[in-house]
Amino acid sequence: MPNTIVELRDVAIYQRESLVLSEINLDINKGEFVYLIGKTGSGKSSFMKTLYGDLPLTQGSGTVTDFDLRALKEKDIPFLRRKLGIVFQDFNLLPDRTINDNLLFVLKATGWKDKEEMDAKIEEVLGRVGMKTKGFKFPHQLSGGEQQRVAIARALLNDPELILADEPTGNLDPQTSVEVMKVLQEINRNGRTILMATHDYALLLKFPSKTLKCDGSKVFEVVQKNV
Numbered sequence: 001m002p003n004t005i006v007e008l009r010d011v012a013i014y015q016r017e018s019l020v021l022s023e024i025n026l027d028i029n030k031g032e033f034v035y036l037i038g039k040t041g042s043g044k045s046s047f048m049k050t051l052y053g054d055l056p057l058t059q060g061s062g063t064v065t066d067f068d069l070r071a072l073k074e075k076d077i078p079f080l081r082r083k084l085g086i087v088f089q090d091f092n093l094l095p096d097r098t099i100n101d102n103l104l105f106v107l108k109a110t111g112w113k114d115k116e117e118m119d120a121k122i123e124e125v126l127g128r129v130g131m132k133t134k135g136f137k138f139p140h141q142l143s144g145g146e147q148q149r150v151a152i153a154r155a156l157l158n159d160p161e162l163i164l165a166d167e168p169t170g171n172l173d174p175q176t177s178v179e180v181m182k183v184l185q186e187i188n189r190n191g192r193t194i195l196m197a198t199h200d201y202a203l204l205l206k207f208p209s210k211t212l213k214c215d216g217s218k219v220f221e222v223v224q225k226n227v
């Protein structure tokens with residue numbers, strides 16, 4: 001189904017031989033903004049890793065965009081990742097080059113060749129996160145919130161079908177978290193599907209949306225009053 005971005009059926013997720021999550025059945029549809037919550041060690045990162053092919057799916061069935069996770073081979077992973085934008089708690093920008101060059105590096109690594117097209121794309125994604133004028137700076141010259149905006153811009157470079165954000169506000173103060181969240185909300189309003197793992201319940205209250213919870217080795221949807 002073209003409107004389903006993630007579909008998991010009877011999935012169990014393991015870290016080595018320990019079962020982390022089981023009996024996962026869920027769909028994430030195009031255009032949704034979905035939170036993934038749960039206490040530390042409940043399996044949020046393992047869930048995310050399964051979706052981006054870092055943990056192989058060995059039980060149940062799952063698709064992400066049009067990739068079958070069960071059939072995913074090592075060589076398919078870069079192609080899956082090009083359909084995804086991944087944002088982590090640590091911004092992971094390359095410290096030895098400017099923001100523009102950080103983005104250029106990703107474009108070149110993912111097969112872009114035309115300099116003008118690359119420059120236009122970089123300007124477009126930096127514009128989307130309100131960082132158009134900061135491309136000449138080095139990562140250490142930016143605040144944490146600005147670095148995270150750049151990391152979000154980087155995730156947008158290849159027009160991903162799904163953005164996976166694992167604790168994107170985990171290293172930010174509350175006010176900066178709200179600003180970064182507004183950027184993610186805007187990107188979602190423009191049609192992108194987002195799955196965001198978070199500990200930050202204040203954000204959930206401020207920006208309510210569909211919420212999945214990892215608890216007791218299960219993943220289930222919760223309504224906000226039960227969060």
Ligand SMILES: Nc1ncnc2c1ncn2[C@@H]1O[C@H](COP(=O)(O)OP(=O)(O)OP(=O)(O)O)[C@@H](O)[C@H]1O
Pocket residue numbers: 015016020038039040041042043044045046047214
């Ligand atoms: N590389 C690994 N090898 C073995 N076990 C792991 C590994 N990574 C995570 N685990 C275990 O898997 C379980 C789920 O961890 P996971 O990191 O997915 O939880 P989480 O909800 O993301 O936690 P946090 O909020 O602290 O990041 C934990 O019991 C953890 O100890």
